[in-house]
Amino acid sequence: MGESIIELKGLTKRYGDFTAVDHLDLSITKGEIFGLLGPNGAGKSTTILMMLGLTEPTSGGVRVCGIDATTNPIEVKKRVGYLPDDVGFYDQLSGRENLLYTARINRLSWRDAEQRVDMLLRRVGLGEASDKKAGRYSRGMRQRLGLADVLVKNPAVIILDEPTLGIDPIGVREFLDLIVSLSREEQVTVLLSSHHLHQVQQVCDSVGIFVAGKLLAQGNVVELSKALFSDREPYIIEACIDKTGMADNDPRIEQAKSRLIELADVTSVRIDECRFYIGSTQDMTATVARMLVDSGLGLKSLSVREYGLDDIYTKYFEGGESYGKTA
Numbered sequence: 212m213g214e215s216i217i218e219l220k221g222l223t224k225r226y227g228d229f230t231a232v233d234h235l236d237l238s239i240t241k242g243e244i245f246g247l248l249g250p251n252g253a254g255k256s257t258t259i260l261m262m263l264g265l266t267e268p269t270s271g272g273v274r275v276c277g278i279d280a281t282t283n284p285i286e287v288k289k290r291v292g293y294l295p296d297d298v299g300f301y302d303q304l305s306g307r308e309n310l311l312y313t314a315r316i317n318r319l320s321w322r323d324a325e326q327r328v329d330m331l332l333r334r335v336g337l338g339e340a341s342d343k344k345a346g347r348y349s350r351g352m353r354q355r356l357g358l359a360d361v362l363v364k365n366p367a368v369i370i371l372d373e374p375t376l377g378i379d380p381i382g383v384r385e386f387l388d389l390i391v392s393l394s395r396e397e398q399v400t401v402l403l404s405s406h407h408l409h410q411v412q413q414v415c416d417s418v419g420i421f422v423a424g425k426l427l428a429q430g431n432v433v434e435l436s437k438a439l440f441s442d443r444e445p446y447i448i449e450a451c452i453d454k455t456g457m458a459d460n461d462p463r464i465e466q467a468k469s470r471l472i473e474l475a476d477v478t479s480v481r482i483d484e485c486r487f488y489i490g491s492t493q494d495m496t497a498t499v500a501r502m503l504v505d506s507g508l509g510l511k512s513l514s515v516r517e518y519g520l521d522d523i524y525t526k527y528f529e530g531g532e533s534y535g536k537t538a
């Protein structure tokens with residue numbers, strides 16, 4: 212486990228009788244892309260506001276880069292770039308002029324500002340459009356400009372709140388790729404808040420699942436699926452055999468079934484027509500293929516299904532239960 216850069220301890224926010232964030236403990240490691248995942252109203256934005264020192268916790272605390280965000284928000288803001296779902300730019304100014312303005316606010320010299328801004332504009336794919344007015348940028352271009360804007364001050368952490376809302380699918384793909392490469396190249400820690408499962412799964416090293424102000428689980432997707440489905444089988448291998456000219460009670464089928472069930476990692480074998488469904492704790496695809504062929508059966512297809520974020524999300528959101536943290 213690497214060095215922790217964001218630490219939430221017992222973080223709680225109440226509005227009157229309503230608890231928006233409920234005793235949150237969370238640790239985000241330096242350099243990782245962390246996905247804050249949860250439905251609308253789960254408390255993601257409130258948590259981000261507390262991380263930025265923009266709203267005070269009712270109890271508990273947040274440290275970002277070792278600094279208490281509640282008592283020292285200005286120092287935290289120097290180190291954190293925040294991209295809301297819709298960034299406000301001066302529409303009459305060009306993309307470049309907008310970034311130069313941010314650079315000057317952050318006290319970069321003209322020379323450094325120009326160098327950094329031009330480098331970032333090229334980096335986010337806006338080199339050609341840098342002199343176009345920001346008001347004429349598409350939604351995807353504005354978000355890329357927003358990303359460049361938060362990177363101007365060379366932050367240690369960037370927080371992105373639903374950054375892909377309203378961007379077309381190709382734009383989303385490009386934006387997510389950009390986040391990954393920037394995070395790797397600039398060694399920046401990324402916190403991505405979203406309710407888009409697939410986007411989070413594509414780019415995040417770890418995720419935290421939020422429901423009703425509580426963190427129900429934290430870890431990488433593989434760890435989470437193991438924790439969540441350890442009572443079931445994490446893998447289901449589906450094998451389709453060629454039954455042409457075979458009777459339903461052909462002894463080779465029973466023989467293959469009993470050989471498979473004897474394997475230590477196999478937890479169940481079910482047969483339906485020409486299909487075998489083999490539940491296992493490991494990916495046993497190669498072994499299953501060999502055993503079926505060794506038993507004299509012709510194999511038509513073989514596939515493995517792993518539980519993904521979809522299953523995890525559905526389970527947590529439907530059940531609302533808390534599982535042991537795996538991180």
Ligand SMILES: Nc1ncnc2c1ncn2[C@@H]1O[C@H](COP(=O)(O)OP(=O)(O)OP(=O)(O)O)[C@@H](O)[C@H]1O
Nearest residue numbers: 226229230231249250251252253254255256257258
């Ligand atoms: N200033 C406020 N006063 C009262 N309730 C609030 C306030 N701000 C947020 N809430 C409530 O706190 C809960 C969490 O809101 P929050 O915006 O943090 O959720 P979220 O997970 O970011 O959702 P979304 O994705 O819709 O932004 C919601 O029920 C919201 O109505």
